[in-house]
Structures are given as structure tokens and as C-alpha cells.
């Protein structure tokens with residue numbers, strides 16, 4: 005059996021900078037392959053109730069990761085800095101991505117815009133929100149388009165936007181929550197890699213209630229407070245769309261992620277950690293390790 009090697013960054017000092025909403029330290033991932041050799045720096049999550057502090061990461065020659073939390077992608081981790089890890093993960097995935105764009109799909113409020121911006125910055129890609137793209141092309145808001153021209157008019161322009169974006173490499177595209185329902189949109193998104201952000205209904209409704217339903221016309225028909233409107237509306241849409249979301253090349257399930265990180269609430273998972281997990285799942289897909297078939301890409 006080969007000896008386990010000490011990671012190159014064993015003397016790296018973790019700064020005492022604040023990370024995440026509660027200023028807790030981040031958790032870094034060091035992935036070891038089956039033969040026990042250090043493979044690469046992997047993923048992280050914010051660990052609640054641990055004070056930020058400086059320390060040296062010096063791993064012994066035989067690391068026991070049996071107690072380390074495990075991400076959905078199967079990586080385990082120790083304490084580290086999440087921005088640093090995102091950068092490293094992005095560097096690692098960049099070469100296998102080879103310029104392919106990333107299309108984030110998921111329900112309203114699943115974090116496509118928030119996570120997409122972080123991802124694009126880490127990868128040096130451009131970020132495009134397809135709703136904003138349509139709004140710019142039409143010179144009016146999505147809400148007004150729905151109210152004045154109807155949903156199918158909006159869907160036509162959404163498809164046109166995705167078609168145009170599909171030709172452009174090096175983009176992270178936050179698609180609209182309903183883009184998955186038109187089969188032709190998958191043809192466009194297949195020019196890149198699609199990732200489904202799978203977020204529990206309650207968390208979606210809480211996020212949307214926090215900002216209100218004004219900019220989400222499909223939730224305007226429901227009655228009750230913002231949370232109830234969002235929950236009921238999203239429940240109905242989810243039932244119709246879950247099969248379509250399953251077409252994505254990769255999925256990041258926040259429930260699985262929270263369970264593996266031993267977090268009680270998906271709200272405790274920061275957008276940066278989700279971005280890292282998106283990259284880890286893309287890597288799995290590109291290596292043919294997630295059960296989805298690879299396609300030929302134009303870039």
C-alpha cells in the first residue's frame with residue numbers, strides 16, 4: 005500500500021477573517037482518493053458555533069477522516085477558508101470545462117442568480133441572468149410581460165434568449181425557473197452543462213417571502229401572506245416540473261448537502277459552499293461519474 009503524502013499546503017495559515025453570516029470559520033475539504041493519496045483540495049461548508057481563529061493545517065501521514073463531515077459529492081473536509089477553496093476548485097475544474105457554459109436551473113428562489121454570480125467570478129466567466137436578458141431585449145420587466153402579453157409570449161422570448169446564449173462560451177447563465185418545461189430549451193442548454201439547484205420547498209418559500217412576490221408573476225394568483233403565496237404556488241409548479249429538472253446534467257441537493265454537513269437547516273449552507281458543490285458535481289459529470297451520459301461539445 006502506498007504511503008499517504010502530506011498535502012503541499014500543510015503550513016498554510018488560515019486567517020481570522022470573518023466568513024459567512026455568523027462569522028464562523030469555514031470548513032475546507034481535502035479529498036483523498038481510494039488509495040489514500042492526497043488528490044486535491046475539495047469542498048467546504050460553514051461549521052456553526054466555531055470561533056474564527058488562526059491555525060496551521062498540518063496533516064499527519066495517516067489522516068483519519070472517519071469523523072469528518074462529508075459533502076454530497078463524497079468529499080470530506082477539515083477547517084479552512086471557503087473563498088480560497090472556491091478559487092482552487094474553480095482552477096481545478098476550468099481545464100475539464102474547456103470553456104463550456106454553465107446553465108443553472110431550478111425553481112424560483114433556488115439561488116441561481118446568487119450562486120451563479122459567485123461561480124462566474126470564480127471561473128472568470130461572464131454572468132447572465134436570462135430574465136434580465138429578456139427584460140433588456142423587451143425594454144420592460146418580466147412581471148409586465150406576463151401581465152400584458154401573457155406567459156407564452158414570455159416563454160418565446162426566454163427560448164430566444166437561451167438560443168442566443170447557447171452559442172457563447174464561458175458564461176454562467178441563471179435561467180428562469182420555468183425554462184426547463186420547453187424541450188427546445190434543453191437543446192440549447194445541452195451546448196453547455198446544466199446544473200439543477202434542488203432546494204426544499206419550505207426554504208424556497210422562506211427566501212421568496214423575505215423579498216416579496218412582486219417580481220414573480222406566477223405567484224400573484226395565490227392568496228395569503230407572502231410565505232403562504234410562495235409555498236402554495238411553488239408546490240403546484242414543482243409537481244409539474246420535477247421531471248423536467250431531472251434532465252439536468254448534474255444536481256446539487258441542498259437537503260443532501262445539509263445532511264452530509266450535519267447542518268439542521270439548509271439556510272446554514274452559504275452560497276459559496278453551494279457554488280463549490282456545483283463545481284464538484286460538474287467535475288463528477290465530466291468524469292462520467294454521476295450516471296449521466298457525456299455528450300460531444302462544440303468547444
Ligand SMILES: Nc1ncnc2c1ncn2[C@@H]1O[C@H](COP(=O)(O)OP(=O)(O)O)[C@@H](O)[C@H]1O
Pocket residue numbers: 110111112113114115116117118119178211212215270271273274275278
Ligand atoms: N444559500 C442561500 N441561503 C440563504 N438565502 C439565499 C441563498 N441563496 C440565495 N438566497 C436568497 O434567496 C433569494 C432568491 O435567490 P436568487 O439567487 O434570486 O434565486 P433565483 O435566481 O433562483 O430565483 C434572494 O433573496 C437570495 O439572497
Ligand SMILES: O=C(O)C1=C[C@@H](OP(=O)(O)O)[C@@H](O)[C@H](O)C1
Pocket residue numbers: 110111112113116135146179180181182183219220221222
Ligand atoms: O418559475 C417560473 O416560471 C419563472 C421564474 C422567474 O425566474 P426566477 O426563477 O429567476 O425567479 C421568471 O422567469 C418568471 O417569473 C417565471
